[in-house]
Amino acid sequence: MIIDFNDPQLENKLRAQEQVYNQVRMAGEEAPAKILSMTDTGIRVGDTASMVQLYVEVYPKDRPAFSAYTQQAVLDTSRPKFAPGATIYVKFDPNELKPVAVDHTPIEGPTRAVKCPSCGATQTLTEGQTACTFCGSPLTT
Numbered sequence: 665m666i667i668d669f670n671d672p673q674l675e676n677k678l679r680a681q682e683q684v685y686n687q688v689r690m691a692g693e694e695a696p697a698k699i700l701s702m703t704d705t706g707i708r709v710g711d712t713a714s715m716v717q718l719y720v721e722v723y724p725k726d727r728p729a730f731s732a733y734t735q736q737a738v739l740d741t742s743r744p745k746f747a748p749g750a751t752i753y754v755k756f757d758p759n760e761l762k763p764v765a766v767d768h769t770p771i772e773g774p775t776r777a778v779k780c781p782s783c784g785a786t787q788t789l790t791e792g793q794t795a796c797t798f799c800g801s802p803l804t805t
Contacts, residue, residue: 678715681735685765692755694767695724699750700731709737716746722754722764732756736766778803 697720707715716738723729734754738746746752754764779786782801789803796803 684763685734688757688763688765689755689767691757692765693724693758694753694755695722697722697752697754697764699746699748699752701748702746705735712741713737713739714743716743718746718752718766720752720754720764722756722761724756724758727758730761732762732764734764734766 699718699720701719703717703719705715705717709715714737715735717733717735719731719733721729721731732754736746744750753767755767756762756764777786777788780796780799780801780803783796783799785796785798787797794803795801
């Protein structure tokens with residue numbers, strides 16, 4: 665579907681949503697986020713981009729991870745950067761946590777440290793890791 669900018673209802677919704685995201689981008693706290701899923705909304709933005717909905721897990725610096733939905737217009741050529749499993753940076757309101765707004769795509773993914781409940785070793789988790797590197801006990805993430 666091509667966005668019809670003569671349709672005031674659709675245009676107003678998109679503009680209001682973008683205003684909220686811009687406010688979060690300006691005043692929010694930055695954090696890495698892992699894309700858990702990406703859904704194409706069916707809305708085309710011009711000839712070169714699509715509006716997509718992203719479900720992300722956000723990893724703030726000094727608080728627990730949380731999940732959120734956000735939307736973003738993505739250039740067709742940049743779409744692989746937004747595939748599930750990819751890492752992006754988002755901004756969020758530290759008082760509300762949601763909404764989150766896409767800020768930029770990073771060069772590398774976030775790291776996440778956990779403490780093994782069995783041996784007490786602290787380690788950085790790698791993608792898909794479920795057991796302690798030191799003792800082999802299951803890790804809770």
